[in-house]
Amino acid sequence: MPQMMPLNWLILFFYTISVFLMFNIINYFNYNYSIKNNNYSKKLIKYNWKW
Known part of the structure; x- marks a missing residue:
C-alpha cells in the first residue's frame, strides 16, 4: 500500500529522533x-618563630 508510506516514514523519523534525544x-x-578544589583550599601560613 503506497498510501501508507508517508506515515511509515514519519514514524521512523520520530523514532530515530527520540532515540537520538534519549x-x-x-x-x-x-x-x-x-x-577541582585547588582554588578554594585554605592558605597555609607558616610562621618561623625564633625565640
Whole structure:
C-alpha cells in the first residue's frame, strides 16, 4: 500500500529522533564532572618563630 508510506516514514523519523534525544540525555546526565578544589583550599601560613 503506497498510501501508507508517508506515515511509515514519519514514524521512523520520530523514532530515530527520540532515540537520538534519549541517548544524548542519558549521556549528559550520566557524565560525572570532577570538581577541582585547588582554588578554594585554605592558605597555609607558616610562621618561623625564633625565640
